[in-house]
Amino acid sequence: MLCQRAGAPPVTTAGDARPRYLGGVPKPLDLPFDPIARAAETWEGRFGDSTAMAAVTAIMRVQQILLAELDGLLRPYGLNFARYEALVLLSFSRDGALPMRVIGQRLMVHPTSVTNTIDRLEEQQLVLRRPNPRDGRGTLAEITQAGREVMQRATTDLMSAEFGMGGYKPGELKELSALLRGLRVSAGDFRTD
Numbered sequence: 001m002l003c004q005r006a007g008a009p010p011v012t013t014a015g016d017a018r019p020r021y022l023g024g025v026p027k028p029l030d031l032p033f034d035p036i037a038r039a040a041e042t043w044e045g046r047f048g049d050s051t052a053m054a055a056v057t058a059i060m061r062v063q064q065i066l067l068a069e070l071d072g073l074l075r076p077y078g079l080n081f082a083r084y085e086a087l088v089l090l091s092f093s094r095d096g097a098l099p100m101r102v103i104g105q106r107l108m109v110h111p112t113s114v115t116n117t118i119d120r121l122e123e124q125q126l127v128l129r130r131p132n133p134r135d136g137r138g139t140l141a142e143i144t145q146a147g148r149e150v151m152q153r154a155t156t157d158l159m160s161a162e163f164g165m166g167g168y169k170p171g172e173l174k175e176l177s178a179l180l181r182g183l184r185v186s187a188g189d190f191r192t193d
Contacts, residue, residue: 036061069164077154078124082109084158086117087126087151090143097142099132108189126150 029035036057043050070081079087089106090096098106104114118141121127126147132138143151165173185192 066164069161070158073157073161074154077150079150079154082107082113082117083121083126084151084154086114086121086141087143087147088155090127090141091148091151095142096148097130097140099138099140101138103141121147 036054039057040050040054043053067081070084074080074084077084085107086103089103090098100111100114100118103118104111107114109117118127118129121141122129125144127141127143129139129141132140168176184190
């Protein structure tokens with residue numbers, strides 16, 4: 001289990017009494033208090049209700065932890081999570097190729113980020129660019145056989161690590177996804193009609 005659920009004991013290794021996290025996460029902060037709870041208390045005294053502030057701060061911290069853990073698992077493959085997501089997306093497409101614009105939309109990232117991600121994957125020979133035969137101007141990014149193989153091996157490792165969410169039961173993960181979905185809907189990520 002890589003990501004520690006609140007109240008769950010950190011990972012320790014034989015001969016190492018200090019807890020640590022596996023993957024690419026730096027050593028735990030090991031503070032004698034919960035800094036988010038402390039900030040919430042201070043917030044209450046100065047500004048009022050701290051519920052939303054504490055929730056968003058916890059989400060941002062969890063994002064840092066998960067990205068570090070997932071990037072640590074992907075590092076042996078020369079990937080980070082953004083490049084891994086691009087490979088998965090391309091592997092899901094019918095022909096293994098998508099226009100750069102579509103990659104950005106599906107991954108919900110800026111076009112510059114897509115370009116940088118595909119540049120790196122192309123340097124690693126995991127993706128190649130080719131002209132889009134439908135419009136003659138656009139570019140398709142296409143996953144190579146090497147890209148499919150790396151993506152499959154990396155997926156096996158991520159699934160074994162439960163994507164860093166091993167401290168949660170399946171029902172809790174569904175509940176968490178449902179709670180976060182509401183924020184995504186209100187932000188306009190997708191239509192629900």
